Amino acid sequence: xxxxxxxxGLATSVQDLGRPGYYHLGIPISGGMDRFALRAAxxxxxxxxxxxxxxxxxxxxxxxxxxxxxxxxxxxDLPPKVDGDPRATWTSFAIRAGQVLSFEYLKGGARAxxxxxxxxxxxxxxxxxxxYTLGALGGFEGRNLLAGDELPVGAAPAAAEGRVVPAELRxxxxxxxxxxxxxxxxxxxxxxxxRRGFFEDTWKVxxxxxxxxxxxxxxxxxxxxxxxxxxxAGSDPSNIVDSCYPYGSIQVPGGxxxxxxxxDAVSGGGYFMIGTVISADMDLIGxxxxxxxxxxxxxxxxxxxxxxxxxxxxxxxxxxxLD
Amino acid sequence: xxxxxxxxxxxxxxxxxxxxxxxxxxxxxxxxxxxxxxxxVEVMKSFHEIKTDFSGTVAKFxxxxxxxxxxxxxxxxxxx
Numbered sequence: 001x002x003x004x005x006x007x008x009g010l011a012t013s014v015q016d017l018g019r020p021g022y023y024h025l026g027i028p029i030s031g032g033m034d035r036f037a038l039r040a041a042x043x044x045x046x047x048x049x050x051x052x053x054x055x056x057x058x059x060x061x062x063x064x065x066x067x068x069x070x071x072x073x074x075x076x077d078l079p080p081k082v083d084g085d086p087r088a089t090w091t092s093f094a095i096r097a098g099q100v101l102s103f104e105y106l107k108g109g110a111r112a113x114x115x116x117x118x119x120x121x122x123x124x125x126x127x128x129x130x131x132y133t134l135g136a137l138g139g140f141e142g143r144n145l146l147a148g149d150e151l152p153v154g155a156a157p158a159a160a161e162g163r164v165v166p167a168e169l170r171x172x173x174x175x176x177x178x179x180x181x182x183x184x185x186x187x188x189x190x191x192x193x194x195r196r197g198f199f200e201d202t203w204k205v206x207x208x209x210x211x212x213x214x215x216x217x218x219x220x221x222x223x224x225x226x227x228x229x230x231x232x233a234g235s236d237p238s239n240i241v242d243s244c245y246p247y248g249s250i251q252v253p254g255g256x257x258x259x260x261x262x263x264d265a266v267s268g269g270g271y272f273m274i275g276t277v278i279s280a281d282m283d284l285i286g287x288x289x290x291x292x293x294x295x296x297x298x299x300x301x302x303x304x305x306x307x308x309x310x311x312x313x314x315x316x317x318x319x320x321x322l323d
Numbered sequence: 324x325x326x327x328x329x330x331x332x333x334x335x336x337x338x339x340x341x342x343x344x345x346x347x348x349x350x351x352x353x354x355x356x357x358x359x360x361x362x363x364v365e366v367m368k369s370f371h372e373i374k375t376d377f378s379g380t381v382a383k384f385x386x387x388x389x390x391x392x393x394x395x396x397x398x399x400x401x402x403x
Contacts, residue, residue: 010332010333010366010367010371011367057367058332058333058334058366058367058394059332059333059394104395105330105332105394105395106333106334106393106394106395107394107395110334207335207336207365207366207367207368208367208368209367210367210368289334289393290334290335290336290366290391291334291391
């Protein structure tokens with residue numbers, strides 16, 4: 001035992017970089033929604049970048065440590081406190097046995113990543129410590145944390161206190177948030193006007209936004225090109241013959257409210273997808289609060305790969321800065 | 324007599340009623356006891372009852388029914 005959960009927050013779960021390789025069997029990739037921040041938190045405390053951390057959404061937990069540890073909180077601006085004394089985010093700080101880590105109200109972003117030196121040492125499930133709550137798989141007993149849980153922490157040498165990710169190397173969405181997306185396989189299903197409108201509209205994050213997917217509202221409904229529904233597709237114009245849903249794909253049931261599938265998504269179904277959010281911007285979605293104005297920006301494959309390269313380069317800079 | 328504020332712990336949408344067909348939890352001028360609910364905040368497909376930590380009289384609601392709220396935003400003032 002090393003961390004006692006006094007209060008769990010809203011939906012705090014153990015996450016690492018995820019569980020790739022089983023999506024074709026319907027088991028999602030899971031893992032932190034903002035894996036950039038997750039990696040940075042681990043780097044700050046001296047862990048492997050893929051060590052398991054706690055992902056807290058909107059409301060921080062209260063955690064009592066029963067052993068000394070180094071801690072870092074990255075991602076959302078959820079200011080940490082040790083025995084009530086404020087600590088900085090994106091910065092490593094020491095916590096001693098018997099001390100309590102708690103949090104102020106959320107000031108920005110949505111998900112904070114709480115890394116502890118040694119990592120959260122829950123058993124591996126299909127190669128990952130990430131929690132997939134719908135499948136009761138991985139993490140701490142396959143669920144979000146509850147008051148009274150006792151989390152095991154691995155043994156590992158901690159990094160020094162006071163290590164900081166410089167502000168210019170942190171990555172958070174702006175306002176309006178901009179999500180780059182590539183038009184996809186079913187682009188031909190909507191009219192020219194709707195293709196333009198989708199990228200021109202300012203959408204708003206809906207309340208139905210979680211680890212499974214993020215729903216957006218307040219744009220114009222999409223107009224579909226007329227067709228005879230193909231065999232196997234439903235009668236709604238937004239239906240397709242069942243297909244695989246990629247991570248990041250944007251489905252628009254009924255043509256009204258786009259949903260971007262995220263780490264705990266279903267792997268297939270019968271809704272057409274207008275396109276796919278590029279991998280480099282999936283981290284940003286994890287930091288969107290409800291009601292955040294959001295725009296989708298159309299990019300091509302070259303731009304998507306360049307963005308992926310830039311994101312990696314930024315992580316390299318953090319590694320160098322902390323060496 | 325200082326007014327105390329009840330803050331929303333999470334971002335989301337604020338509701339004055341426990342359900343659309345029920346009366347509001349509290350009206351301005353009502354008495355509240357510590358631990359009593361004053362409203363709901365909806366986020367991530369779930370509803371969170373907002374309870375006050377202190378007792379007194381509901382002085383003023385600071386947000387309207389169905390308004391978007393931020394974490395830490397004052398929802399209601401209680402005259403204790």
